[in-house]
Amino acid sequence: MTIAGGTAVGLWHAEANLQDVDAVIIPGGFSYGDYLRAGAIARFAPLMDKVVDASKAGMPVLGICNGFQILTEAHLLPGSMIKNNHLKFSCADQLLRVENNTTAWTSAYAKDSGMVIPLKNQDGQYVADEKTLDELEGEGRVVFRYDGVNPNGSRRNIAGISNAAGNVVGLMPHPEHAVEAGFGPDASAYGEVGLGYGTDGLGIFTSVLTSLVAGGKSRPFPQIPPPARRSSASTRSSTPPPHRTPTFPGLNWA
Amino acid sequence: MPRIVVDVMPKPEILDPQGKAIAGALPRLGLTGFTGVRQGKRFELTVDGDVTPEVLEQARTAAATLLSNPVIEDVTRVEVLPEA
Numbered sequence: 001m002t003i004a005g006g007t008a009v010g011l012w013h014a015e016a017n018l019q020d021v022d023a024v025i026i027p028g029g030f031s032y033g034d035y036l037r038a039g040a041i042a043r044f045a046p047l048m049d050k051v052v053d054a055s056k057a058g059m060p061v062l063g064i065c066n067g068f069q070i071l072t073e074a075h076l077l078p079g080s081m082i083k084n085n086h087l088k089f090s091c092a093d094q095l096l097r098v099e100n101n102t103t104a105w106t107s108a109y110a111k112d113s114g115m116v117i118p119l120k121n122q123d124g125q126y127v128a129d130e131k132t133l134d135e136l137e138g139e140g141r142v143v144f145r146y147d148g149v150n151p152n153g154s155r156r157n158i159a160g161i162s163n164a165a166g167n168v169v170g171l172m173p174h175p176e177h178a179v180e181a182g183f184g185p186d187a188s189a190y191g192e193v194g195l196g197y198g199t200d201g202l203g204i205f206t207s208v209l210t211s212l213v214a215g216g217k218s219r220p221f222p223q224i225p226p227p228a229r230r231s232s233a234s235t236r237s238s239t240p241p242p243h244r245t246p247t248f249p250g251l252n253w254a
Numbered sequence: 255m256p257r258i259v260v261d262v263m264p265k266p267e268i269l270d271p272q273g274k275a276i277a278g279a280l281p282r283l284g285l286t287g288f289t290g291v292r293q294g295k296r297f298e299l300t301v302d303g304d305v306t307p308e309v310l311e312q313a314r315t316a317a318a319t320l321l322s323n324p325v326i327e328d329v330t331r332v333e334v335l336p337e338a
Contacts, residue, residue, distance in 0.1 A: 036321070040323065072325070080325040082264075082271070083271045084271070087272070087275055125269075127268060129267075129325075153269070
């Protein structure tokens with residue numbers, strides 16, 4: 001959030017105080033040890049009541065990984081996550097497609113643009129009944145879809161969804177691990193990058209700032225600038241090349 | 255002290271990867287009589303005193319809210335255990 005230009009404020013799950021923040025990001029992790037079900041106990045943390053109320057009033061809320069699981073357990077987003085279909089913890093850079101760029105969290109991306117960010121979880125298989133899936137598709141609420149490979153058996157390759165209003169978004173992969181050149185994935189959907197120079201996730205966080213500045217309404221925003229590259233690559237064109245399926249090693253784990 | 259047992263099973267239409275893994279292991283033990291395994295959860299709620307209708311109702315509420323997720327699971331039993 002800080003890298004995107006915002007101010008990060010830590011919120012404590014046991015306190016029912018949102019400290020006047022403008023948006024909430026529920027991060028990944030294994031809240032309460034993932035006992036019972038991923039996110040099931042965290043959903044009843046005192047802070048979550050406040051988050052639920054605030055989200056209903058339009059506050060942007062983003063759930064990442066375990067945060068996504070918490071949002072489904074809190075019924076802010078439909079469906080649920082069960083164990084990966086291959087039963088293993090998986091960790092790899094993952095190509096996604098941003099199918100809805102009108103949410104509070106995705107306005108910085110061009111519709112259907114690619115995004116390479118890390119995916120790392122055990123319970124990442126998104127499931128919902130067919131009716132719910134059809135509704136999500138029909139209303140354009142499938143925000144992110146896995147591209148190239150379905151890493152965990154998620155229904156219809158769904159990686160992330162939004163509520164009807166578009167202010168609440170959840171996704172399993174981790175955009176926050178692809179925001180700083182040198183500490184990100186080794187690949188980008190915008191062209192070749194040096195090792196660790198993938199910053200495709202940054203647009204998530206600039207999007208919410210844009211939507212907040214625009215008065216709580218998300219609006220389309222020009223495509224994010226090409227991710228930072230190593231100086232040796234500076235002679236290359238700065239225009240992002242059209243997307244092609246990357247062949248980086250991370251995708252070959254399956 | 256009396257206990258209330260709550261059983262939770264994955265919904266029939268939900269793939270149960272854990273059950274599938276167990277089903278795959280059984281033949282290795284020579285146990286070939288099973289075509290499938292589904293793994294659920296059993297909770298035992300201990301009650302201090304009598305199981306009143308109110309307490310049993312609380313157990314049902316717990317089963318439906320915290321102990322199970324209706325999107326992926328069914329509560330298959332909420333029952334007072336006979337005292338040992």
